Amino acid sequence: MKKNKAILCVDDDSTVLDSLKTQLINIFSDEFIIETAESGEEALEIIEFLGRRKIDTLLIITDWLMPKMKGDELLVKVHNKFPRISKIMLSGQADERAIQNAFKNANLAAFISKPWQTEDLVAAIKPLLSDK
Template sequence: MSKQSQAILCVDDEVIILNSLKTQLQNQLGDAFIIEAAESAEEALEVVEFLNKKQIKTLLIISDWLMPRMKGDEFLIKVHQKYPNIATMMLSGHVDKAAIDNAIKHAQLKAFISKPWDEKDLAAQIKKVLALP
């Protein structure tokens, strides 16, 4: 698959975090993937639908946990129920163990990274989750 057909979606209610994530992912992964961003779980669900209609495969969603209206574990479970092949990661400064366990059990959460994160560690986790060299 080409870059034009594979995406990574970052979800966080803080725009500065999304901008930083997008920049770091582009620095670490080059143009291997389309990097998308959403400021809420609801917007992220719309982005996944849109990409799907455009025949762009969302490979990975990296979501914050503490967001208004829908927590990250709830969001990732919803995504997993509809799109079980999308890998999931959580990147958050605030989370409780029960939420992580919930996401592992019901959304097959592949990794949890605490904020602030290390750019190289994040890239290594993504490469591991996506089985990239």
């Protein structure tokens, strides 16, 4: 069966990215492609690339504190260009104003603090994907 739906994880820390990807593969690999990006710029490129391949990115999970483009800025850009993509911020040190910015201007679905519990992450993700 060809999968045509993706979850995109964005974090500049490759250890965090690997851990997150492994958890998501263990839970969702039968249904979704799990993609990763190490920057906001790369994330936007991947969403475009997947779209050209007829793969819908349904969810983006991003860190906040990253070089060049912070997570809230990325989510606002994603929201403006791809409003149907659901958004979760996963961060250990997000600025409160940035979190509020993402909720207000990017339709952020959830904020989860690092280190996260798998159950909390799954509980936030499943309702976002159930109707897509």
